[in-house]
Amino acid sequence: MRNLIVVESLEHWPKTAEGFEVVNAQAYLFQEEFQKAKNLRIYNLCASYSYQSFGYYVSLLAEARGHRPTPSVATLMEMKSKPAVRLASEGLDKEIQKQFAGLKSEGFELSIYFGQSLAKKYQPLADQLSRSFAAPMLRAKFTHKQRWNLTSVGPVGLTEVPQDHLPDLINFAQAYFNRRPGSKKTRTNRFSLAMLVNPQEKFPPSNERALNLFAQAGQELGLEVDRITAQDQAKLGEYDALFIRETTAVNHHTFRFALKAQALGLVVIDDPQSIIRCTNKVYLSELLSQHKIPTPKSQVLSKVDLLTHQVRIPFPCVLKQPDSSFSQGVVKVSGPEELKEKGLKLLEESDLIIAQEYMPTTFDWRVGIIGGMPLFVCRYHMAKGHWQIYKTTKGGKLLDGKVDVVAPEEAPYKLLSLAQKAAKLIGDGFYGLDIKEHDGKFYVIEINDNPSIEAGFEDQLLKRRLYSRIMEVFLDRLLLKVNS
Structure with missing residues (x-):
């Protein structure tokens, strides 16, 4: 990818240096060479960035041409x-x-x-x-x-830099381009994908082996996959796509990354709308109810409901914080006193919580859906001696039950049909649907964005093909974007 510094006048740039080219704004905006060029990274150093100035149009038209401007108009x-x-x-x-x-x-x-x-x-x-x-x-x-x-x-702007700063500016630019990832080697891949991870996350959605397999699958398809972390939001404009492999939340940097990536025109999984919809169980309860998707009996509760005994769900029942994940913020209660005690505690974090009918099963179905189509089907068995698939020990260790995988074509038709219908209400991203089978009927428990993909678990059947199919979705969407 060519690095292009754009200035209003070449006289403003004191000398040439390696690693980048320098052109004036008039040339970049009007010359056919730059209008039709591909794979350009634009560093806009124009004198002004005010609305409808040359500097503004350099960044604006760079985005229209599929180039990568810094700063972007959004910035x-x-x-x-x-x-x-x-x-x-x-x-x-x-x-x-x-x-x-x-x-x-x-x-x-x-x-x-x-x-x-x-x-x-x-x-x-x-x-x-x-x-x-x-x-x-x-x-x-x-x-x-x-x-x-x-x-x-x-x-x-370059004209605002004091004369005595110019030698340092040139040296800093030279050092920047020399140390940039990929500046010393030519990128041979057509597209690049940023994979957002958190190396310190206690319970990440993908283990180390899975992350490596995603990168390998991308490379085989011509996608250059780089891992980025919470400190790298400013780098998003350097990529064509963002794949979030860190547990998401609305009041969290993962959501800000998704928003920024979407604003920059990247292909994003998980997209901001999916994060908003999936990470709040109050929203999901209302959505599924409105569209007549079968779920266990559910009720949205406030503090007033608890104190005035307005809970209609029979005991035992399950209480959930709206943004709970990995079974955290989810409790089972057996009677009115326990309901009040544990419910009030959960309400310290949110004005509303969910009460849901307890539906005992030995396993939950997990259906992975991407782009509206089933990707994998698993049975998540309950953790030993526990009523959930995850159990957190007093020491903070997360225990889980065994996972076995079923080929989608061998899974119950009603299960897949329900999963696809429910996922469609969220969007066309990547979702994990938790579904219970009870007395021959299927009930949606949750729809998760950013579902777990861990080597040795969800990939038991498809192996490397699972990672390739996810990367193929990114590639298809990138190609569609380019061709349109």
Whole structure:
């Protein structure tokens, strides 16, 4: 992929260097060579990024051409947003107070060129700001009243760089392009995919072996797969697709990644709408009820319902926090007193919870659906001596029951039909449907975005083919996007 620095005048760029080309904005905007070029990464250093300026149009038309602009128009708008800057200030507060402790001033400006600060003391802060706001050059302003706060951050045009900073700017740019992943080797793959993971996650949706198999499957299909983490949001514009392999939540960086990736035009699994719909059991209960999808008897409860004995679900029943996962925030209660005690505790985290009929079975069906089609079918057996498939020990260890896999063509037709019908209500992403079979009938318990794919479990039958089929969905959607 070619790296292209765009400036308003070539006179503004002091000298040539390796690893990138430099063109003026007029050439980039109007010359056929750049209008038709593919696989360009654009670093926009124009003098102004204001609405309808040359700098604005360089980023805007780069996106239209399928190039990868930095900063993107979305990033430019984000830096103008006071709530976004305030949120960034809150997230960086610990580092801000640490960096400026003892500084006798009411204000401070930090200039960042290709991720580097001229004052090495402030490099940790420069690193974090560069991850939050993807732009070749940034200027962040901080003010001090009772404590230090980030008050504004914005892109820096090349003409705003002081003359004595230019030699450092060139060196920083050279170092940036020399160390960029893939800058020393030519990317041979047509598309690139970012796989969001959390190496510290206690119960991740995919184990290490599965993550490696996803990467191998992608490579075989011509997808370059890179792992990224929560600190890499600014890198999203470098990719064509995002695959989230970290447990999702709406009030979490996984959701912000999905939103940003969607805004940048990436193919995203899980998409933001699927995360919103699947991670809230109150929403799912209402949705499934409205569309007459069979579920165990369910009731949305508030504190008033508990205190006034308005619970209609017979005992024993199951109480669930709206955003529970891996059986956390899910409890079984046997009578009114236990219902009140445990229900009130769950209501400390949410104004509403779910009460659901307890339906004892020796296993739950798990149907994996991607793009509306069944991918795998498993039986998740209950953890030994427990009523759920997961059991957390007092020491925090997660125990689970055995998993056996059934070929979709051998699974009950009614099971697959129900799973597909329910999944369609969420979208066309990647879902894991938990379904109980009771007295010959099937009932949807939950629809999960970001379902577990672990080597040795869900892949028992398809083996490597399971990972390939998921990567094929990304490739098909990328090709459809290009061709349309």
